[in-house]
Amino acid sequence: MLTKVSAKREGMGISLKHTHEIMVAIKDKNVNKAIEYLKNVQVRKNFVPFKKFPSKGHKAGVPAGYPVKASKYVMEVLNELKFNAKAIGGDVDKVTVSGFDLGRGAYPRMRGGGTYKQGKRTNLRIFGMVEAEKPVPKEEKPIKATEEEKPVEQAAEEKKTEETKEDVTKENN
Secondary structure, rough: OOOEEEEEEEEEEOOOOHHHHHHHHHHOOHHHHHHHHHHHHHHOOOOOOOOOOOOOOOOOOOEEEEOOOHHHHHHHHHHHHHHHHOOOOOOOOOEEEEEEEEEEEOOOOOOOOOOOOOOEEEEEEEEEEEEEEOOOOOOOOOOOOOOOOOOOOHHHHHHHHHHHHHHHHHHOO
């Protein structure tokens, strides 16, 4: 049975645009392959194609890049996704990235209430699909106890109540 699993991180100090481009590049990939891809991005063997945000300032005509810092943080969230899949009993090697949710995080504040200039924050949630076995609940049949099979404690309590009833009747007479 396919099960949805997710991992979330808030307030990361990385670029929202870089994170979006990384997530588009690794969507619908196996988590292990995505982690290997991001390791190669960090050592500049692979590049991340910039499709939605192709402009790199004054460097015209370069629609790709090596977002090293953002790829490091995304790798951490992918590892959390693997651990969450393992926690629900799924196969860690068969986790695929099925989607993501990005948003701007809160800006860090200065003492007077103003914002810091270098205060970009990103919230990221990654969704994955994993083949997980659902534990089958065991059916328990109700057991009816007969007089002979009653527990010893229950039988002892019944004897005590009978004895106290007899004592009370004797005292009243």
